[in-house]
Amino acid sequence: MQQYKNNIIGAVLCCIFLLMVLSGCGSAEKSIKRGDAALALGEYAEAAAQYKRAYGQTPATDKKRRGFVAYKMGDAYRRYGNVARAVGAFQNAVRYGVKDTLTYLHLGDMLRLQGNYKGAENAYRAYADSFPGDLRAEQGINDCLTAPSVKQIGSAYSVKLATLFNSSRSDFSPAYMGVDAQQLYFTSTRQQAKGDISSITGIKNGDIFFSKKDEKGKWKVAEAVEGDVNTENDEGACAFTQDGKTMYFTVCRTDPSYPRMAEIWSSQRTDAKWSKPVQVKISNDTLSSFAHPAVSPDGRWLYFSSDMPGGQGGLDLWRIEIGGKHGMGRLENLGPAINTAGNECFPTCRPSGELYFSSDGHISNMGGLDIYRAKEDTISNEWKVEHLPSPINSNGDDFGMTFEGVHNRGFFSSNRATGGRGWDKIYEFSYPEVLQSVKGWVYEQDGYELPAAVVYMVGSDGTNEKIGVLSDGSFVKPLKPGVSYLILATCQGYLNVCNELRADTTEVEKQHVLQFPLPSISSPVLVRNVFYEFDKATLTDNSREALDRLVKMLNENPNVTIELAAHCDYRGNAEYNLKLSQRRAESVVRYLTGHGIASDRLTAKGYGKEMPKVVNKKLTETYPFLHENDTLSVPYILKLPADQQEVCNALNRRTEFRVLRTTYGLFDANGNLRPEALRKTGD
Incomplete structure (x- = not known):
């Protein structure tokens, strides 16, 4: 009887255990499905939590199932940067026999992020045994072998934690606003950020914060940007135009029903606040991400990171012309010299034209994202890429660099173990330098800046660069000590x-400061500071400097012929003034031919008082009583007070030149173009 009771009790307990196992398996399946759904929406933290729950609900005896769930959990952790938990999950997957997937490859990547190069190398080799010939494993092994020596060699860079800007959570992607570098913007998930906990990262959505320097040059405590930029969504990774008036930034909107890809938005600065942002329409593609904007120094290009079709794989760097017919113009991929099968992201443009970006796909990678420098040959349009040394790069993710103008110092972000305990943190960097640079201004002679100008710089060291100018007509370039430079400014319609x-x-x-006043081809150009003896056509010695500049300009534009015109004021006999102005124009022509300018390039013309000065906008800034397009005729002048009359008479007494032809010497007697005469003349 007792034996019978024992058998009955055993059977009941066995049924209860079986029901518990079946119930657990059912719960695990539900958790896995929830995790898969979250993963499909890009909610990686939520997916990892569901897979972790499923892992705990799966019996330890079901090794195959446990290994499967462990791999999924590790992949979710990997996707949002929880390296330590990803390593543990992938190691469990290996322990339970999941070896015929990407387990070893991902485990190697995560171990390398922890700086465990030996363990990462073993994982890559294990992956290579199952998948021989996979270039990802070969590159991983090579990087594990070279990274320790790169770290040991180091460099002259100094790096330290920028404590003032960092919180207890993630702070990253610093960006200077404006060329004066007095304000620093960055992304933060600190407590003050708006929004709830993100199901993507497991922490708060990011907002954009900024700090500015006080009157003593010290950084103030950071605060959220004013205006409508920060919302319940995830905002960050911002960049600015050179004038600081436009901000581009990344926005990640959320939706409970379907994935929302990263987008680029822009905002305008007015009255110390940022306007309501608008989305930057790069493409009609709604299934790709567009993130991490950067503006080229000349304001022509918007660089960004995207996984849109047509790239090299993963995230690629692209650029699109700003200001096309519909706000944006030509779109282009930066090509295989920049982009790899891995991820390229977080571009930064320096005033020198150099492009800095992060990548996990280039060689010499120390772990995760490393920072690379790329310089575009403006003649061949080819990129040369260089890996930045330690301590800029580490075994962690290093990204989001910003430079203080032309100086080789600034800030970047990293989740390296030292200082941040795995969180993204902002670091300060500098490099010893004795900086020499040139700042140039290109503008219309007697007019305003020429933002459409192009500058060519040739150096005795082989430098040959094409430089765009900013909206104010300026440009800044670093110089190498001991090098001689020739800098030519050109613009359509100007000499x-x-x-x-x-x-x-x-x-x-x-800093060398140079001026480039470009004479117009289509309108008369004043030759300033040309003086004649009283009531004579004889040039004074004070005229030499101005006329020597005219000689230089004609030598730099050898295909140009000009009319040299002299004008008088209304006082005196008309016939006498006409003859005097003709003799004065001829005096200038004699000076030019005496200094090597061919006589058939010059035409002397005296106009007497027949062509009074027409006021341009620039002239009204010096003489507010004048108005644009006024003609300084006799009736006009006689209505003015005596002192203003004298100003107008002085303006009418002038020497000008006007371009007649821009093809001098380009053709032979038969009308054929001479190859040796091909030279850019600005027309």
């Missing part, structure tokens, strides 16, 4: 102007 300089070898920081 060329050239300057030369030599960067000396002094150990004192120096």
Whole structure:
């Protein structure tokens, strides 16, 4: 009887255990399905939590199932950067026999992020045994072998934690606003950020914060940007136009029903606040991400990271022209020199034209995202890429660099173990330098800046660069000590102007400032500071400097012929003034031919008082009583007070030149183009 009771009890307990197992399996399946659904929406933290629940609900005896769930959990952790938990999950997957997937490859990537290069190498080799010939494993092994020596060699860069900008959570992607570098913007998930906990990262959605320097040059405590930029969504990774008036930034909107890809938005700065943002329409593609904007120094290009079709794989760097017919113009991929089968992201443009970006697909990678420098040959349009040394790069993710103008110092972000305990943190960096640079201004002679100008810089060291200018007509370029430079400014509809300089070898920081006033091809150009003896056509010695500049300009534009015109005021006999102005124009022509300018390029013309000055906008800034397009005729002048009359008479007494032809010497007697005469003339 007792035996019978024992058998009955055993059977009941067995049924209860079986029901518990079946119930657990059912719960695990539900958790896995929930995890898969979250993963499909890009909610990686939520997916990891569901897979972790499923892992705990799966019996330890079901090794195959446990290994399967462990791999899924590790993949979710990997996707949102929880490296330590990803390593543990992938190791469990290996322990339970999941070896014929990407387990070892991902485990190697995560171990390398922890700086465990030996363990990562073993994982890559195990993956290569199952998948021989996979380039990802070969590159991973190579990087594990080279990274320790790269770290040991180090460099002259100094790196330290920027404590003032960092919180107890993630702070990343710093960006200077404006060329004066007095304000620093960055992304933060600190407590003050708006929004709830993100199901993607497991922490709060990011907002954009900023800090600015006080009157003593010290950074103030960071605060959220004012205006409508920050919302319940995830905002960050911002960049600015050179004038600081436009901000581009990344927005990740959320939706409970379907995935929302990263987008680029822009906002305008007015009255110290940022306007309501608008989306930057790059493509009609709604299934691709567009993130991490950066603006080229000349304001022509918007660089960004995207996984849209047509790239090299993963995230690629692209650029699109700003200001096309519908707000944006030509779109292009930066090509295989920049992009790899991995991920390229977080581009930054320096005033020098260099592009900095992060990648996990280039060689010499120390782990995760490393920062690379790329320089585009403006003649061949080819990129040369260089890996930045340690301590800029580490075994963690290093990204989001910003530079203080032309200086080789600034900030970047990293989740390296030291200082941030795995959180993204902002670091300060610097490099010893004695900086020499040139700042140039390109503008219309007697007019305003020429933002459409193009500058060519040729150096004795082989430098050959094409430089775009900013909206105010300026450009800044670093110089190498001991190198001589020739800098030519050109613009459609204007004559060329050239300057030369030599960067000396002094150990004192120096900026050379050059002016490039371009004469117009289509309208008369005033030759300033040309003086004649009273009531004569004889040039004074004070005129030499102005006329020597005219000689230089004509030599720089050898295909141009000009009319040299002299004008008088209304006082005096009309016939006498006409003859006097003709003699004065001829005096200038004689000076030019005496300094090597061919006589058939010059035409002397005296106009007497027949062509009074027409006021341009620039002239009204100096003489507010004048109005644009006024003609300084006799009736006009006689209505003015005596002192203003004298100003107008002085303006009418002038020497000008006007371009007649821009094809001098280009053709032979038969009308054929001479190959040796091909030279850019700005027309």
